[in-house]
Amino acid sequence: ESRIYLRLREGYERKYPPLRGTPPLEFSRSIREAGWPGANDVDRIVGRYLEVRFGGRTLPPAELSRMKASLRAARRGLRQT
Numbered sequence: 001e002s003r004i005y006l007r008l009r010e011g012y013e014r015k016y017p018p019l020r021g022t023p024p025l026e027f028s029r030s031i032r033e034a035g036w037p038g039a040n041d042v043d044r045i046v047g048r049y050l051e052v053r054f055g056g057r058t059l060p061p062a063e064l065s066r067m068k069a070s071l072r073a074a075r076r077g078l079r080q081t
Contacts, residue, residue: 001049001052001067002052004049004071005045005049008042008074009027011074012036015078015081019031024049025046025050027042028042028047036077036081037078038073038074038076038077041071041073041074042070044066045070048063
């Protein structure tokens with residue numbers, strides 16, 4: 001889960017440098033409010049990351065697959081901008 005989140009961050013931070021160093025929820029909120037591509041996918045990934053990292057939750061394989069699909073979708077959106 002953390003690797004998916006970090007790969008997501010890397011892609012957005014490369015394209016939008018002001019996002020570097022922002023906390024997860026601020027990162028997600030900034031993308032959504034700016035109307036950048038993949039905002040829904042970012043919200044989904046950040047939410048699951050926080051549940052696992054700070055909530056002690058373990059994701060079932062199906063949920064992990066959905067996170068990976070969200071990462072692919074967000075990356076597609078970034079390539080189109």
